[in-house]
Amino acid sequence: MSTVNNTTDTAALATLAQTLFKRVDTNNDGQLNGNEFKGFLEALLNKVGGSQTGLLGGASASASDKPKVYQGMIGFDYAKLNNPNHGTAKYVFARATQDLEFPWDRPSRSEGLQRIADYAKERGYANSVVIGDDKIDFGDGFGPIDVLTGDGQWWWGPAPS
Numbered sequence: 670m671s672t673v674n675n676t677t678d679t680a681a682l683a684t685l686a687q688t689l690f691k692r693v694d695t696n697n698d699g700q701l702n703g704n705e706f707k708g709f710l711e712a713l714l715n716k717v718g719g720s721q722t723g724l725l726g727g728a729s730a731s732a733s734d735k736p737k738v739y740q741g742m743i744g745f746d747y748a749k750l751n752n753p754n755h756g757t758a759k760y761v762f763a764r765a766t767q768d769l770e771f772p773w774d775r776p777s778r779s780e781g782l783q784r785i786a787d788y789a790k791e792r793g794y795a796n797s798v799v800i801g802d803d804k805i806d807f808g809d810g811f812g813p814i815d816v817l818t819g820d821g822q823w824w825w826g827p828a829p830s
Contacts, residue, residue: 685733695752698752704754711736712751742826758807762816766823775821777805782816791815804828 693709694701717804721773739750744792745763749755765788766799786797796808803817813828 671715673712692748695748695755704752706754708748708754712738714747737768739764742766742823757788758794758811758814761789761794762805762807762814762825763823765789775817775819778817778821779822783820785816800828 690701691697692706693715695705695708696702736751736753741747742750742763749757749760750763752760760781762785765785769781769784769788771781782799782802782805787801789797789805789807793811794807796806797808800806800813804813805814806813815826815828816823818824
């Protein structure tokens with residue numbers, strides 16, 4: 670087993686620790702709360718292969734105990750997407766696109782926007798309303814958000830004027 674013996678290794682370890690801390694500190698307050706640490710451990714255990722038996726001395730967790738792991742999406746931070754405590758409209762929307770499982774074609778996704786608005790209503794955005802065939806106003810003061818591209822891809826952008 671190797672040890673950290675020199676200044677270069679110590680500096681590299683400090684840089685790694687600082688980078689890891691910034692990634693785990695999802696609310697950027699300079700401290701780790703219980704939920705941030707738990708989210709880090711869950712993500713780490715999921716990446717290591719999913720089995721939690723014997724790790725950290727705990728009992729194994731059943732598949733139903735594991736949090737859902739969302740797929741990365743362009744324009745969305747993976748850590749925020751997989752942090753259930755990160756409840757901004759943007760990330761509620763992104764989770765809805767995966768939880769509700771939409772077909773790939775634009776007409777089906779456009780027709781499904783009401784399902785996303787209803788999903789958002791259940792998660793604290795009570796005034797969510799579909800605008801046209803590609804926008805949702807989450808009632809959070811930001812106005813309508815364009816959530817569907819012309820070719821049917823999910824995205825998050827300001828509604829064109």
